Amino acid sequence: MANNQQISINDLSFTYRHDSNAVLHHISATAPLNSIIGIIGNHHAGKTTLCRILAGIIPNMMAGDLSGDVQLGPLSPTQNWPALNQQTGFVLQDPASQLSGLADTVADEIAFDLLNHGVANTEIQHRVTEVARQLQLTGQLQRSPNSLSGGQLQRLAIATAIVTKPAILILDDPTSEMDPQGRTEFFNWLTIIEKTTILIVSNEIDDLCEIADRLWLLVDGELVNQGTPLEVINQLKPDWQIGTPQVYQLARSMNWSLGTDLFPVNVNQLRGCLHDRHST
Amino acid sequence: MKENGIDTKASRFNMWKLHLSVATVTLIPAAVGINYVAKAFAEGLKLPLWLGSLGTYLASMLAGPTAGAISGFINNIIYGLTLSPVSTVYSITSIAIGIVVGVLFNRGWFSNVKRVFVSAILIALTSAIISTPLNVIFWGGQTGIPWGDALFATMIGNHINIWIASFTDEFVLDIMDKVVVAYLAFFIYRQLPQRMINYFKDNQ
């Protein structure tokens, strides 16, 4: 079963110790490494809990009743957390609270992980500059983290997560406080990261459909569907109460289908679909 | 070079190795921050209270007496360095308060309204017993709170022993503050979500 080239979750269930109800029920899912996986669902779906298990926060820092198995390529958060943690970047929902709490400047904050890993000083300089450029924080490098806006803080949190060049990046709703431009740029930027498996929780269904290779759809702690965005969105059931991307709404109302009742979910698919209709 | 650095670090500072979990290490600065802000808040409202040990109480309740003691200690160090240098010496009092709250809490003396009152008196006694010698050494027995000091002046004006006068001055002020803080801590703790209490308990 174990395949070093993919992410696999096998019959995963979890109940927090302070809660009598299970948050995740027998979840099984797979996805290839180095892909972008969007995790969608409403509140109480278990998205944050799933992220915590993938990052090893559960069971290493939060207790509860965990069963089943998780494998991220060759690593497992439940069996070999320190090794996994070396190669994982994680962004929590509340960006302000994931600052180290001991940094004068944004530059120091980004350097924190590298210092912890014993990276040489010249390399630190280089990487901090590079990451700040990618996330448009160059102008803020000398400012105190406490002076940043919500969106800038989220970008800083992401910078600290990717500065170590992790093989796995887990992002729990990273764009909620960004403005539309920031959000668009962020999702575009995700697609250019290479050799990294990205698991991202987000309510931005339009953006996810543009960039994700796969979607995992959670409803009340159960994984009710997984597949490409095209498959998952076209197979939505009304009682799951999931929003649909505007491309899909438009195509469906205009009856621009990709054949056999499949409607496009992102701009590229829509363009292809209209191109095909035009040429036939 | 780096290996060398780690070696010397290990050999020279073994005595500083305290077994504190990362959760406790982040709880303590938060508790100190709460002390600081609560005190400023009480001053802003012009309340005749300090509230400056609320965070220490909560740290003790959430993560045990050691966490409370360290919170109290660091609180007075920071306070002493930034605002009032002499209050550094009262760090001994704060350490004791942290320990007493932690022990009382673990023994169930914060479980209902009546028991909290008993706890508050014990805490105030502890605080006064330890603060009195410090008051005598640094201020000739005063506390710096006008009406407490008026009491003190009246007592030694009537030739009552300086130790008794100073203790009375301190205790009268302590009992009010410690009772209020104990009840605040009791109500706030009851309101904390269970996941929070569990997190600090699991990660001690």
Place this chain on the structure above:
Amino acid sequence: MDIRDDSLQKIARRHWYNFVDPVTKLLLALFLTMLSFDFTPLYFEISLVLFSLTLLLLSRLSKATVNAVSFCLFLIVTMVVIQGLFYSHNVHPLFSVMTITFYREGFLYAATMSARILIIIFAIGFFMGTTTVSENAKYLESIGMPYKLVYLLMSVCYILPQIQQNLSKIQFVERARGINPQKTVMQKVRSILPILIPLIIKTFDQSINRSITLQLRGFDRPERTLATPKYPYFKAKFSHYLLSIVILLLIGCKLWQIISRFL
């Protein structure tokens, strides 16, 4: 070039006090305090006050020190009044105002204590005015203090602004809900919990998240690159040993004074 160092501080001229390391400054404060406890003649105390004041004036007089002095001034005045009137060893009258007599012994006793307090304030003011939080943190780490402990001591200075921001936000929000703390004592007391409960839960939630991310970010790993001190310091180790030994001697001396009183 060095993007992680405050470029402004880089440019700024280095002052003489930057050659003294933070630990030496703290030990110096302790040393002066102990001296004032061991040797009580008023002239000696006054010269110590002047010495520490000179240190302060030659470096930077911060607003915090001025505040601390003004805060203590009230206490010093009441101390002089109370001890001058009621000190148990009062014998020789100093002067009288109407029927109230001030005594020499009590006055001297209060003056000695006031001098000590000023020495402590000035010496600590010197330490605080001439070091920054990050200089202290870096220095402590560079001399081998475990990072966890450095974090414990220093992070509150960085977290505090965050908590204060949260406090003012919460106060605004609760005011919008109708909490009006301006009037009676009862209203004030009733406004405490609605402000403190959200503040404390938020603060603790942030420390839970911080503890999670610190662990994910490799906090306190053995391979951590030790910080390098901000400035090259002058004979740091030597000063530490010298001052520590002298302080221990002074403490021993004081203890002996106290014990011999009972013998």
Place this chain on the structure above:
Amino acid sequence: MTAIQLNDVSYHYPTSDFKLTIDQLTMTANLVAIVGQNGAGKSTLFKLLTGLMQPQTGNILINHHDLADLSPADRLKTIGIVFQDPSSQLFNATVEKEVAWSLSQTESDAAVIAEKVAQVLATVGLTDIKDKNPFDLSMPEKKLLSIATVLAVDPQIYLFDEPMISLDWPSQQLVTRLMQQLAREKHQVIAITHDMDWLAATFSKIAVLSDGEIKFEGAPAALFGQPELVHAVGLLPPRIMSIVSDVLGDSRVYLTPADYVAKHQTH
């Protein structure tokens, strides 16, 4: 009909160069959105509208009465505020008590309070969890609870700061319906938002702030019909417009997919 009128209002912070200046702004439409980039002055305007912060010059009139003259109790009955972060306001032991507490600031009859609390909890769909600790709720539930605390008081004017943030899809639908319902009941509803799709689909009037000044006032279709202006104030058009112009080369104004469909099925 409630009318809000701002005359020659200005506000600047002592610690920064930023200055908010509004010569004239009248809000009589029922659903008004305030938009603009970070630092454009949205939050400052919002704080002035709460009445908890006074402008340095000028005045804000509500039905011709100066906002600054309202007593605290009248202010509560006039303006209700839903903040972006609901956890800053919660402090009661249960969801039910949280709502009751808000209402008890303006209402003393226990029976009235109990009835009203039950009613608004049902409106926001929190009846089943009324005995839970507010801090045990999920983020969308907390936000709905904070909305319920304002609904219970039933003020004339509702201010929403970024209401869509941290809501999931069903609760976004619920809150949007609620806001529309309030507007139909002749309440003035004002929201700060940066969600252009939601804005285009929901609001009848927009005020655009940039550098502390009002740069546009009018209907969404009018705003998005001026691409240079939209760009100059740092906004983006609704997603449907970029999809349609991207794929079909059609750069006309569309507010929602349904809007496009409506305009294209008529011919």
